[in-house]
Structures are given as structure tokens and as C-alpha cells.
Amino acid sequence: xxxxxxxxxxxxxxxxxxxxxxxxxxxxxxxxxxxxxxxxxxxxxxxxxxxxxxxxxxxxxxxxxxxxxxxxxxxxxxxxxxxxxxxxxxxxxxxxxxxxxxxxxxxxxxxxxxxxxxxxxxxxxxxxxxxxxxxxxxxxxxxxxxxxxxxxxxxxxxxxxxxxxxxxxxxxxxxxxxxxxxxxxxxxxxxxxxxxxxxxxxxxxxxxxxxxxxxxxxxxxxxxxxxxxxxxxxxxxxxxxxxxxxxxxxxxxxxxxxxxxxxxxxxxxxxxxxxxxxxxxxxxxxxxxxxxxxxxxxxxxxxxxxxxxxxxxxxxxxxxxxxxxxxxxxxxxxxxxxxxxxxxxxxxxxxxxxxxxxxxxxxxxxxxxxxxxxxxxxxxxxxxxxxxxxxxxxxxxxxxxxxxxxxxxxxxxxxxxxxx
Amino acid sequence: xxxxxxxxxxxxxxxxxxxxxxxxxxxxxxxxxxxxxxxxxxxxxxxxxxxxxxxxxxxxxxxxxxxxxxxxxxxxxxxxxxxxxxxxxxxxxxxxxxxxxxxxxxxxxxxxxxxxxxxxxxxxxxxxxxxxxxxxxxxxxxxxxxxxxxxxxxxxxxxxxxxxxxxxxxxxxxxxxxxxxxxxxxxxxxxxxxxxxxxxxxxxxxxxxxxxxxxxxxxxxxxxxxxxxxxxxxxxxxxxxxxxxxxxxxxxxxxxxxxxxxxxxxxxxxxxxxxxxxxxxxxxxxxxxxxxxxxxxxxxxxxxxxxxxxxxxxxxxxxxxxxxxxxxxxxxxxxxxxxxxxxxxxxxxxxxxxxxxxxxxxxxxxxxxxxxxxxxxxxxxxxxxxxxxxxxxxxxxxxxxxxxxxxxxxxxxxxxxxxxxxx
Numbered sequence: 001x002x003x004x005x006x007x008x009x010x011x012x013x014x015x016x017x018x019x020x021x022x023x024x025x026x027x028x029x030x031x032x033x034x035x036x037x038x039x040x041x042x043x044x045x046x047x048x049x050x051x052x053x054x055x056x057x058x059x060x061x062x063x064x065x066x067x068x069x070x071x072x073x074x075x076x077x078x079x080x081x082x083x084x085x086x087x088x089x090x091x092x093x094x095x096x097x098x099x100x101x102x103x104x105x106x107x108x109x110x111x112x113x114x115x116x117x118x119x120x121x122x123x124x125x126x127x128x129x130x131x132x133x134x135x136x137x138x139x140x141x142x143x144x145x146x147x148x149x150x151x152x153x154x155x156x157x158x159x160x161x162x163x164x165x166x167x168x169x170x171x172x173x174x175x176x177x178x179x180x181x182x183x184x185x186x187x188x189x190x191x192x193x194x195x196x197x198x199x200x201x202x203x204x205x206x207x208x209x210x211x212x213x214x215x216x217x218x219x220x221x222x223x224x225x226x227x228x229x230x231x232x233x234x235x236x237x238x239x240x241x242x243x244x245x246x247x248x249x250x251x252x253x254x255x256x257x258x259x260x261x262x263x264x265x266x267x268x269x270x271x272x273x274x275x276x277x278x279x280x281x282x283x284x285x286x287x288x289x290x291x292x293x294x295x296x297x298x299x300x301x302x303x304x305x306x307x308x309x310x311x312x313x314x315x316x317x318x319x320x321x322x323x324x325x326x327x328x329x330x331x332x333x334x335x336x337x338x339x340x341x342x343x344x345x346x347x348x349x350x351x352x353x354x355x356x357x358x359x360x361x362x363x364x365x366x367x368x369x370x371x372x373x374x375x376x377x378x379x380x381x382x383x384x385x386x387x388x389x390x391x392x393x394x395x396x397x398x399x400x401x402x403x404x405x406x407x408x409x410x411x412x413x414x415x416x417x418x419x420x
Numbered sequence: 421x422x423x424x425x426x427x428x429x430x431x432x433x434x435x436x437x438x439x440x441x442x443x444x445x446x447x448x449x450x451x452x453x454x455x456x457x458x459x460x461x462x463x464x465x466x467x468x469x470x471x472x473x474x475x476x477x478x479x480x481x482x483x484x485x486x487x488x489x490x491x492x493x494x495x496x497x498x499x500x501x502x503x504x505x506x507x508x509x510x511x512x513x514x515x516x517x518x519x520x521x522x523x524x525x526x527x528x529x530x531x532x533x534x535x536x537x538x539x540x541x542x543x544x545x546x547x548x549x550x551x552x553x554x555x556x557x558x559x560x561x562x563x564x565x566x567x568x569x570x571x572x573x574x575x576x577x578x579x580x581x582x583x584x585x586x587x588x589x590x591x592x593x594x595x596x597x598x599x600x601x602x603x604x605x606x607x608x609x610x611x612x613x614x615x616x617x618x619x620x621x622x623x624x625x626x627x628x629x630x631x632x633x634x635x636x637x638x639x640x641x642x643x644x645x646x647x648x649x650x651x652x653x654x655x656x657x658x659x660x661x662x663x664x665x666x667x668x669x670x671x672x673x674x675x676x677x678x679x680x681x682x683x684x685x686x687x688x689x690x691x692x693x694x695x696x697x698x699x700x701x702x703x704x705x706x707x708x709x710x711x712x713x714x715x716x717x718x719x720x721x722x723x724x725x726x727x728x729x730x731x732x733x734x735x736x737x738x739x740x741x742x743x744x745x746x747x748x749x750x751x752x753x754x755x756x757x758x759x760x761x762x763x764x765x766x767x768x769x770x771x772x773x774x775x776x777x778x779x780x781x782x783x784x785x786x787x788x789x790x791x792x793x794x795x796x797x798x799x800x801x802x803x804x805x806x807x808x809x810x811x812x813x814x815x816x817x818x819x820x821x822x823x824x825x826x827x828x829x830x831x832x833x834x835x836x837x838x839x840x841x842x843x
Binding site: 114115116117118120122123125126129130133134137140143144147148151152337340341342343344350351368369370371372374382383384393394397414415416417418419 | 628770793
């Protein structure tokens with residue numbers, strides 16, 4: 001069984017290079033160094049790949065944004081229209097959000113220092129928080145501007161111009177949403193096999209299709225897929241966590257996985273979306289919010305074009321769509337809040353874990369169980385296990401750690417064994 | 421310094437050890453010493469009780485409260501000598517307690533709030549809020565007062581602005597509303613932080629206060645940035661709109677915010693040493709109202725300079741205000757950010773850590789120490805985990821555990837999980 005515990009690893013302690021006959025879990029049970037990295041080389045590789053993929057997406061989005069923004073600025077100055085310039089300013093705020101996300105992505109790859117012993121993964125979360133607060137701020141500003149426009153009717157509201165500008169903005173935003181999102185259209189289905197994300201720890205596919213059960217490795221989305229392919233091949237890990245190039249491999253991998261896929265089937269959409277990198281997701285939310293606003297302005301512009309007297313419709317549209325935008329951020333905000341509050345991650349049932357541990361032989365009691373996440377996919381656990389006085393501490397330690405890794409795929413586990 | 425701590429420890433040895441361990445909630449919900457007692461951590465790095473960087477509250481300095489008193493009677497910033505060994509985590513759990521080892525009861529108030537929220541409707545929620553506030557401590561009451569003042573003022577401004585059609589008033593009202601929302605979040609954090617840890621939030625709810633402080637800091641940073649943009653705008657446009665009708669609103673705003681600063685005057689410093697979570701929250705609230713009052717003062721000043729005929733008065737004043745707010749907020753932002761980023765506890769010098777590591781390695785049974793990680797859940801409450809490689813099996817691990825726990829306990833790290841591996 002030890003060989004199979006390894007496939008869930010993003011951890012160093014169980015190395016898969018060993019031949020299957022070796023029984024010990026503890027080839028290398030301890031990372032070296034007083035402040036060793038949170039992740040080992042394998043997961044670092046995967047993390048950095050995923051990070052570079054996300055960064056690439058964001059950089060492309062930023063470049064597109066800047067291009068469109070300059071187009072709009074030039075057009076707005078030429079046409080001397082405030083509406084276009086406002087939209088350009090909005091795009092500028094998008095660039096700011098992308099910049100925050102990019103910085104968070106880049107910073108989360110920094111090496112751990114003794115002062116920052118868990119590495120910099122939390123920066124992702126903080127960056128996403130700042131980004132979401134920016135969304136809220138901008139929405140508030142928009143609402144304020146709508147109200148002030150209503151108070152001071154600034155003369156002729158050209159319905160046609162509104163419509164045209166917002167359509168252009170909508171197209172731009174849709175392009176970027178597609179760029180950043182990929183699985184946006186399939187956010188609806190409950191991924192029963194979303195566990196794959198969990199069991200592989202931090203499987204940061206941005207392709208929800210992957211999880212729909214058939215694990216096809218070809219998927220006609222361009223960018224990062226290929227990059228995820230490359231490099232995983234030469235791995236010593238026989239179970240590739242991203243792509244399964246042959247069905248036989250998949251069968252082996254997924255037999256044990258299926259047993260705890262059901263336990264994690266109750267995953268929500270919001271969590272699936274978070275299998276995507278959280279920073280990319282927050283940038284995506286920005287763009288989505290802009291889409292909604294553009295749609296609102298389009299509707300408003302169309303109505304004003306048709307009935308030029310109903311300027312109040314502008315305000316109503318803005319308000320309605322602002323509320324919609326804010327509701328899209330709530331789920332992500334909740335996730336961020338949970339991580340920052342060091343709460344037990346949603347996908348892990350602490351009671352079940354504790355019961356499972358208690359049921360083991362020699363284990364008398366568990367206390368001070370803390371499960372928390374350093375960022376969305378990386379979970380840590382610390383607890384104290386009381387064992388019977390005559391039990392073999394090492395053996396119990398191995399069993400407990402193995403159980404937790406196998407069942408819940410928690411990598412960083414610190415267990416203090418106490419005798420009664 | 422050790423003697424000072426020994427005596428309070430002995431005095432409560434009796435009530436700390438009858439049932440071993442004490443309810444774990446005690447280790448979560450109690451902040452540490454206030455400024456009057458010396459820091460029992462071994463090394464006193466430039467911190468004395470007369471250090472003005474410590475915020476003094478009006479609470480009595482050394483409240484010895486029984487760990488068994490229901491939390492309703494314990495003020496949230498009362499004192500427990502945190503060095504009581506009962507906090508150390510080597511313990512034998514009596515079999516009948518619940519599996520997590522926490523104090524399983526929630527705070528009475530917390531339950532009230534929960535029960536209140538289950539009632540349908542806004543009225544129930546409101547009643548729960550009122551109840552929570554009434555049982556709250558003084559900063560909470562003051563904050564509620566402040567928030568209600570702000571809400572009243574901003575809604576009045578909004579009404580007047582809408583009726584008379586002045587955009588400046590409406591924008592000011594919006595700004596105030598944002599601020600009110602933030603203050604409400606701080607209030608909510610204050611109230612929620614008194615809840616006991618439960619199954620999902622195993623470390624309790626105190627982090628909410630740090631989060632509220634962080635949100636406040638970000639808002640203030642945004643505000644400074646937007647003021648800078650406004651200054652730039654005024655500079656580019658080069659025609660200052662003489663918003664004289666805003667003076668009245670600015671003066672009222674200033675007054676309201678100065679009341680707030682007075683309420684939180686013990687936190688009106690830029691660099692504060694944070695000793696518990698409420699410190700951070702209160703400091704952020706104080707900075708919030710302070711920044712608002714600076715902004716109002718800046719507007720008034722700009723208006724006055726304009727009447728004096730100074731050119732570019734608006735640009736100057738707004739720029740000055742923006743820079744000031746930025747400088748003032750930055751330390752708070754860094755401190756809260758470092759807590760949220762799980763940085764090592766700032767009040768413990770890294771040499772203390774390495775000294776502890778050396779001492780552990782010097783034990784004869786220990787061959788290696790690794791994965792020593794420490795972080796703070798709230799300022800003053802440090803948590804750590806550590807991995808030790810023991811040379812021979814069957815050595816007295818209890819002794820090693822006790823030694824290690826004691827070492828780190830002296831540093832101020834209450835919750836420690838030590839994993840012992842055998843080579």
C-alpha cells in the first residue's frame with residue numbers, strides 16, 4: 001500500500017522512485033534544513049509551471065488591455081467624448097488589477113526564509129483580497145458616478161455612442177474572459193471527479209473539462225496545456241498528476257482515487273473555480289464584472305437611443321449590474337476569508353478525520369487538531385495523538401501520517417505523539 | 421524577571437492543574453500582558469513599560485480572572501498570566517471531553533448572537549447587534565457611537581446633496597458611507613472575536629480583528645491614492661472649483677472624526693507595538709478617523725488658501741494629505757500584512773529561535789531538528805511546529821517533549837506541536 005500512498009504526494013517524505021517492494025514510508029521522512037521549503041522539488045516544479053502558465057495568461061491579458069485602452073483613449077480624444085474616456089479609465093483599472101495579480105503570482109514563488117518559514121504562498125491570497133476590494137471600490141465609484149450623472153444631467157446623453165462604446169468594451173472583455181477563464185462556460189456541473197484536483201493536491205488545471213471524468217489529454221485550448229505536458233513526462237513520478245497519456249495509467253491511478261472521490265464529491269462550483277489559480281480567478285472576476293457593466297451600459301444605451309427621454313434607465317442599469325458584479329465576488333471572498341482565518345478547509349471533514357484516527361489501534365485520543373490551509377490547495381495539519389503506553393511510537397506515527405496522506409492528501413503533517 | 425513570573429504561576433497552580441489540561445479555549449481567547457508588567461520573554465528588546473509605543477487602555481493592569489468564569493464576566497482585554505504551564509500542550513486528555521480538546525462551550529454572548537440571528541428578519545438581527553454591543557467592552561461601545569454618528573451624518577449629507585443637486589456633497593456622502601461600512605466591519609470583527617474556537621475555526625475568531633485592521637489599512641491606502649489622483653486632476657485641469665459649499669460639510673466631518681479620534685486617543689500613534697488583536701483593530705479604527713479628519717482639514721485649508729489667493733492651493737493640500745495618510749498607514753499595513761502572511765513572530769528575535777534550536781540539538785538523544793516553523797495567529801499569540809529526529813527509540817520522549825515545550829514557552833509560543841521521528 002505504501003506505493004500507492006505515494007501517488008497522492010506533493011510531499012517529499014514519500015518518494016516514488018523507490019521500488020515498490022520497499023515497505024518503509026520513511027525513506028526520507030524529514031526535509032532537511034531548519035526552514036525547509038514548504039514543497040519539495042516535484043511540487044515546486046509543478047507549482048512553478050502552473051505559475052508561469054498563469055503569468056503568461058495574465059501578461060497577455062495586460063498587453064491586450066493596454067492596446068485596447070490606448071485605442072479607446074485616442075478615439076475618445078478624437079471624438080471628444082467623455083464616455084469613451086471613462087471606459088478607458090475603467091480599462092486602466094483592469095490593468096491595475098492584473099498588475100496586482102501578476103505581482104502576487106510572481107511573489108508567491110519566492111523561496112522561504114527563516115522569517116517566512118512557510119514560503120510566500122499567502123501573498124496570492126492577500127493579492128486576491130486586495131484585488132477584490134478594488135472591484136468593490138470601483139463598483140462603488142461607478143454607482144456614485146451614475147447617481148451624480150442623474151443629479152447633473154450633463155446635457156445630451158447620446159444613446160448611440162453609449163451603445164457603441166459599451167459594445168466595444170464588451171467585446172474586449174469577453175476576449176479577456178475567455179483568455180483567463182477557459183472553463184467559464186462549464187462552471188455549472190458538479191464535478192464529481194473534482195477530487196482529482198484534491199487528490200493531486202494542487203492540480204491547477206484551468207480546464208474544467210479535464211475533470212469531467214474522461215481525462216482526455218487533448219483539449220483544444222491553446223496555451224498552458226502544452227506547457228503542462230512538457231516536463232511532466234520525464235518525471236520520476238510514475239503517476240503524472242496532470243495528464244494521463246494512456247488509459248492504462250489512468251486506470252491504475254484512479255482505482256484508489258475512486259474510493260475517496262465520493263467523499264469529496266460534494267464540492268461546490270466555487271471551489272472548482274478555485275482549482276484555477278486564485279489570482280487568475282480574481283482577475284477573471286474583474287473582467288467578468290466589466291462584462292456585466294458593459295452589458296448594463298449597452299442595455300441603457302439602447303433604451304436611451306430608442307427613447308431619449310428615459311435617462312433614469314442609466315442609473316437603474318448601473319445599480320442592477322453593480323449588484324450582480326458584487327455577488328460574483330462573494331464566493332471568492334468567502335474562500336479567501338476562510339484561508340485567512342486559518343479555518344479548516346471546506347473539503348476536509350475534520351470530524352471524519354478525527355474519528356478515523358481514533359479508530360486506529362493504539363490511539364487513545366486526539367486533541368488539538370488543527371487543519372488549515374496556507375493557500376487554496378496546500379493544507380497542513382497538526383495534532384497531538386495520545387497512544388497507549390506500550391505502543392510503538394514510530395509505528396503509530398507512520399500509520400497516522402500514512403492514513404492522513406492517503407485519505408485526505410494533506411501533505412504537511414505534524415503529529416505529536418504522547419503516551420498516556 | 422523570572423521571580424516575578426514564578427509567583428503568579430504558583431498562585432494559580434492550584435486552579436490550573438486539577439483537570440489537566442484546562443479547557444483549550446483558554447489558550448485561544450486570552451490576550452497577553454498589558455503594558456504594565458514586564459515582558460516575561462527572556463530578552464527585553466527595547467520594550468519597557470514606560471515605552472510610549474505601547475497603547476495603554478484604561479483597564480486595570482493585572483486582572484486575575486479565574487479561567488472558569490464564563491466569558492461574560494471576563495473583559496476581553498483582561499489579563500491572564502499567559503505563562504501558566506497549563507498552556508503547554510503536553511497533556512493527557514480525560515476520555516470524556518470532546519475530541520478536539522477545546523472548551524466546547526461557546527461564549528454566552530456568542531450564543532445569544534447566534535440565536536438572535538436565527539430569528540427571522542432584520543429586527544432580530546438588530547436586537548442581536550444591540551445585545552452584543554451592550555455587553556461589549558468600552559471600545560465597542562464607542563465604536564458603535566461613532567458609527568451611528570457617521571451614518572447619521574452621511575445620510576443627512578446624502579439627502580441634502582440629492583435635494584439640492586450638489587454633486588460634491590453626494591461624493592462626500594459616498595466616501596463616508598464606505599468608511600462607515602468599514603467601521604461596521606471592524607465592529608463586527610470585535611464582536612465575533614469573542615467567540616470560542618469551534619470545529620471549523622480551530623484557532624478561534626480573533627483573526628477577524630487582524631483582517632478588519634488590514635481592510636482598514638487597504639482602504640486608507642486606496643484613499644491616499646485617490647486623493648493623489650484628485651490632486652493630479654486639479655493640477656492638470658488648472659481650474660480649481662471653488663467648492664465653498666463644501667466647507668460646512670468639511671467642518672462637520674472634521675468634528676465627527678475628531679470625536680472619533682478622542683475616543684480612540686490611546687491609539688493615536690503611528691507606530692504601535694501590538695500586544696493583542698484588539699490593539700490592531702482599534703489602531704486601525706483610530707487611523708481611519710484620523711485620516712478622515714486630516715482629509716477634511718486639508719479641504720478646509722485648501723478652501724482657505726483659495727480665498728487667500730494662493731495658486732494651486734488644492735493641489736498642494738490634497739497632495740500633502742495624500743502623502744501624510746500614506747505614511748501614517750504604512751506601518752499598520754505592514755504589521756497586519758505580516759501577521760496574515762504567517763511571518764515569524766516579530767517580537768521574538770531570530771537569535772532567540774536559533775538559541776532554542778541549539779539547545780534542543782544539544783540534548784543527547786536528539787540528532788537533528790528540522791522544519792521549525794512559527795507564526796502568529798494574532799499579535800501576541802504564537803504557534804509553532806517542529807520536527808525532531810531522535811537517535812534511539814524508547815528514549816524518554818516525554819522528557820524531551822517537556823523540555824522543548826518549556827523552551828518555547830519561555831519565548832512566548834504557547835501552542836507547539838513537536839514531531840519526534842526515530843532514526
